[in-house]
Amino acid sequence: MTRRHLPLLIALFSLTAxxxxxxxGSNENSKLVVYSGREQELxxxxxxxFTKDTGIELDVRWGESPELAxxxxxxxxxxxxDVFYAQDAGSIGIIDPQLTALPQADLELVPARYRDTAGxxxxxxxxxxxxAYNTDRVQGDALPASVLDLASPDxxxxxxxxxxxxxxxxxxxxxxxxxxxxxxxxxxxxxLAQHAKTFQKNGQIVDAxxxxxxxxxxxxxxxxxxxxGSDPNAPLGNHYFDPTDPGSLVNVSAVGILxxxxxxxDAETFVNWLLTEGQVFFANDAEEREYPLNSAQPGLxxxxxxxxxxxxxxxxxxxxxxxxxxxxxxxxxxxxGLVN
Numbered sequence: 495m496t497r498r499h500l501p502l503l504i505a506l507f508s509l510t511a512x513x514x515x516x517x518x519g520s521n522e523n524s525k526l527v528v529y530s531g532r533e534q535e536l537x538x539x540x541x542x543x544f545t546k547d548t549g550i551e552l553d554v555r556w557g558e559s560p561e562l563a564x565x566x567x568x569x570x571x572x573x574x575x576d577v578f579y580a581q582d583a584g585s586i587g588i589i590d591p592q593l594t595a596l597p598q599a600d601l602e603l604v605p606a607r608y609r610d611t612a613g614x615x616x617x618x619x620x621x622x623x624x625x626a627y628n629t630d631r632v633q634g635d636a637l638p639a640s641v642l643d644l645a646s647p648d649x650x651x652x653x654x655x656x657x658x659x660x661x662x663x664x665x666x667x668x669x670x671x672x673x674x675x676x677x678x679x680x681x682x683x684x685x686l687a688q689h690a691k692t693f694q695k696n697g698q699i700v701d702a703x704x705x706x707x708x709x710x711x712x713x714x715x716x717x718x719x720x721x722x723g724s725d726p727n728a729p730l731g732n733h734y735f736d737p738t739d740p741g742s743l744v745n746v747s748a749v750g751i752l753x754x755x756x757x758x759x760d761a762e763t764f765v766n767w768l769l770t771e772g773q774v775f776f777a778n779d780a781e782e783r784e785y786p787l788n789s790a791q792p793g794l795x796x797x798x799x800x801x802x803x804x805x806x807x808x809x810x811x812x813x814x815x816x817x818x819x820x821x822x823x824x825x826x827x828x829x830x831g832l833v834n
Contacts, residue, residue, distance in 0.1 A: 523574060525551040526760045529566065531559030531580045531661075532747060536782060540775050544767050550760050559585035559661050566592060566752075576755040577764055579618070579747070584665040586615045586748045587817025593750040597762060603769045603788040608746050610814050617746030617813075618768050619776050619784035621714040622734065622806050623666055625741070626655075628703050630729040632710065637733040641712070641741025642674075645685025653691040655699035655711025658832040662696065662714055665745050668816045668823045673740045673809045676826070683830035692832060697721070704728040714745075715800075716782035723781035737806050744808040745816075746787065 530537060534556050541552050557565070559581040566573055566589045578593075580586040586593075593614035601613050608617035625637060625644075632651060638644065644654055657663050670679045691708050693699050699711035700721045710733075718732050735741035749768055751761040773786035777794040785803045786794055796802070827833055 523553050525553040526576050526757050526764060527553045527555065527574050528577045528579060528764070529555050529557070529562045529575045531557060531562050531578075531582075531585060536780060537579075539779075540772060543775065544764065544772070547771060548763055548767065550763060552764075560588075560664075563588040571754050573752060573754060575752050576757050576761045577749060577751055579749045579768075580615075581747055582661045582665045582745050582816070583615075583617070583748050583813035584668060584745075584816035584820065585661055586750055587814055588820070590614045590750070590814075590817070592752055592754070594753040594755070594758075596751065596765060600762070600766050600769055603790075605787065608744075608787050608813065609748075610750075611812070612814075615748045615750035616765070616769065617748050617787045618772065619747045620744050620787055620803055621662075621716055621746075621784055622803070622808065623662070623741055623743045623745070624713065624715045624718075625710050625733040625735070626700055626703055626713050626718055627710045627731050627733055628706060628708075628729050629731045631706060634731060634733060637710070639736045640739045641735050642682055642739075644712075645682045645688075647685065647688070649689055651709050653689055653708045654686065655693055655702055655708045655713075656686070656690050656832065657693050657696050657699060657713075658827050659694065660696060662745060663712065664820070664823060664827070665816050666712070666740075666743050667827060668818075668820070669743045669745075669809060669811045670740050671823065671826075672811050672815060676822070680826050680829065683826055683832065687830040687832050690832060700730065704730055712741075716784050719783040719800075720781050734801065734806055738809055740809050742806050742808045743811065744785075744803070744806065746813060747784070 545551055563585045578586060595613045596616055601609055601616055604616050696713040696717050699713050700717045702708045703711055715732055718730050721728055749765050755761050769788050770791055773788045773791040774793045776784045777786045783800050
């Protein structure tokens with residue numbers, strides 16, 4: 495991705511001052527500076543446990559992953575960041591020229607399909623795209639085998655919730671381009687737009703499904719568990735598309751180390767910890783039930799209601815390519831009328 499993409503990226507995601515603390519300038523911070531595109535409510539306990547286990551203190555700058563990626567590109571070599579922990583592969587792929595190669599031993603903890611082919615970033619957790627639905631209003635066996643059916647003029651289940659500016663949706667569209675080509679992807683977006691209801695965030699989609707405002711919505715699998723954690727009786731279910739359908743994309747949260755870091759040893763400790771002890775947090779402690787990608791880590795207790803990741807491998811897409819030509823992906827979403 496070149497700098498000419500940045501104004502469009504900023505405009506699409508309404509990039510505002512969401513980052514805590516000042517950015518830019520040389521990194522004279524004695525703490526490890528982490529630019530975190532993960533939700534603060536989710537990973538703040540994770541970061542606290544890391545500091546408790548290692549004694550390494552963190553200075554966390556919070557923001558949306560695309561925003562943080564754009565900021566890192568603008569800051570360049572002057573960035574104070576040591577580590578970028580992104581919500582999705584596409585966002586971290588934007589800055590992969592600024593990342594340094596990770597230790598091979600850490601890369602090998604995760605299957606090759608969930609890491610950068612050049613070894614500059616590695617997936618930490620996986621999430622499957624699903625169609626969430628209201629179990630009081632929709633029969634699960636009435637839902638389609640393919641996400642492409644959501645664009646059909648014969649769709650009978652009302653509005654479909656989508657979050658078109660969310661990094662996960664953008665990544666899904668980029669993956670769709672890789673699997674079925676631009677012409678069919680645009681046709682899908684145009685058809686989906688005819689009965690789509692747009693939201694800013696995936697959590698808002700699930701809330702709307704639970705209240706009956708809409709019956710279905712495209713989200714990541716873990717939003718259901720997040721909602722059920724606070725409202726156990728919410729009438730919610732996850733519908734998984736066919737295992738290799740484009741709608742079953744498995745995207746990853748991903749971490750990389752900036753080549754300009756002055757705390758490389760601490761940064762490598764952080765990455766290794768996320769891929770080892772941190773995996774236990776995501777498998778056992780977090781309400782969201784993300785998939786730990788280092789499945790060999792001792793102590794993992796998979797939730798009984800969460801289907802094994804091997805049952806939903808998703809389409810054969812190189813996640814490193816999801817950052818390529820984001821300008822066209824964004825333009826296609828706009829053309830369909832999903833973003834004003």
